[in-house]
Amino acid sequence: MTSTTTLAAPARKSRAGAAGRLRGGNALLGVAGFATFLALLELVPRVGLVSPEYLPPVSRIGVALADLAGDPAFWTALGDTVRGWALGLAIAVALGVVVGFVIGTVPVLREFSASTIEFLRPIPSVALIPLAVLVFGTDLRSVLLLVVYAAFWQVLVQVLYGVQDVDPVAQDTARTFGLNRWGRMRYVTWPTALPYVLTGVRLAAAVALILAVTAELVIGAPGLGNEIGTAQSGGAVARMYALVIVTGLLGVAVNVLARRLERWLLSWHPSLRREVAA
Template sequence: MRTIAIIKGMAGFLAAIAVWELVRATGTIDSRSLPGIGAILQSMISGLATSDGLMPSVLATLRTWSMGLVIASILGTVVGVALALSPLVETVTRPIVEFLRPVPSVALIPVALLVLGIGLPMQLFMIVFAAIWPVIFSAKAGVEGVDPRQLETGRVFGLSRLASIWRIVLPAALPNIATGIRTASAIALVLTITVEMLVGRPGIGSFLENVRLNGLVTEMWSAIVLTGIVGYLVNGLFLMLEKRLIPWSAEHHV
C-alpha cells in the first residue's frame, strides 16, 4: 500500500515536470529563463558537491535558522505557559500582543536594521520575532487545555506547584507545543532566507540574489528547487520527531 502511494506521488511530480517541459517546448516563456529539469538537477548536484557553491549557503542558512528556532521555541514556550498560568499578565499584555501580532514580520526588517545593524543579532531577532507567535499561542492553548482532574491528581500526590508544572502541565501541553514549533520552523526558514536576500547575510537568500544579478539562470532555479526540498525535509523531520518523542499526542491517532 505504502509503496503504491509513493509511486503515485512520484507520478504527480513527473506530471509537474512534464508540464514544465511542455511550457518550455511551446515557447510561451523564453527558454533562456526556463532551463530544462535535467540541467537544473545537474547544476544542483554539482553545486552541492563543490565547496564554494550551494552547499555552504545551505549550511549557513540551516545554522542561522536552527539558532533562531531554538530561541523562539524556548522563549515562546515560557511566554505561552506564563500567559496561560497567569490570567492577570495575560489580560494586561493582551493589547500589546494583539498590536504586534498582525504586523507583517518582514516589515520590521528596516527597523531591525536601524537598531541592530546588519549582523547576526539582527537576523536572529527577525527570526524570533516572526516565529515565536505560533509557539506562544500553541503553548498557551496546550496549558489551558490541561484537564483539571490531572492537576487534582497531582495535588493528591503532594506535588508542589513547580513540580506539577514540570510533571503534568508541560507533558500535557507538549503535543500542542510541538505543533506550534513545527509551524514556527517554516516561518523561521522564510525569515532566514528573506533577511539573507535583503541584507546579504550568507546563506541561500544571498546566493539566490547573487546568481540572479549575474544572470546565472540555471543555478538560480536549482537553488529554488533545493530550497523547496529543504523546506519539505524540515517539516518531515519535525513530524517524525513528534511521532517519536511524543507518542501520546492525539494528532497521531486521527
C-alpha cells in the same frame, strides 16, 4: 458523543483497509505525478511556450544542481541559512515556552497580557527589516531578529492554548496527592501542553525558514537567499532555479523533521496511539 464514536469506528476501519489497499497505487500515482511535473518543466521551454532564458529546461537545471554540489560557496551558503534558521528557532522556542508557561499559569498575567499579544502578534516581522539593517547591518543578528520575532508568536500562542487546556480534575487530583507547584507543572501541565508546544514548533520551523531566506534575500546577509539574488542579477538563471529547488528541499526536510519530532516525543499520546492501532 459516544454514539458518534461507535458509528465512526467501523467506518474508519473500512476506510483504513481501503487505504491499505490503495497505498501502493497512490505511491505509484504520486511518482507519476512528479514525473509529469518534471516532463512539463522540460517540455514547456523546449517547445517555446516560455523562453528558455526565463525557464531553462529541467535537465539544464539538473546540471546546475550538480554544479552546486561541487561548489564550496554553495555549501557555505547552505550552512549559513541552516545556522540562522536553527539558532533563531531555538531562541524563539525557548523564549516562547518559558514566557508562555509563566503567563499561562498565572491568571492575572494572562488577563493583562492578552490584548498586547493580540496586537503584537500580527505585526509582520518584515516591518523590522529596515531597523535590522540600520542596527546590525548584514550580520547574522539581523537574520536572528527577524526569525525570532516571527517564530516566537507561533510558539507562544500554542503554549498559551496548551496550558489553558489542563484538565481541572487532573489538576485537583494532583493537588490532593500533595504535589507542589513544581510537581504539578512537571506532571500535569507539561504533558498536557506538550502536543501544543510541538504544533507551535512545527509552525515556527516553517516560518523561521521563510524569514531566514527573506532576510538573506532582502538584507543581503550571507546564505541561500543572497545566492539566489546574486544569481538572478548575474543572469545565471539555471543556477537560480537550482538554488530555489534547494530551498524547497530544505523546506520539505524541515516539515519532515518536525513531524518526526512530534511523533517521537508524543508516542505516548492517545491521538498517536490510536493512529498506530488503526
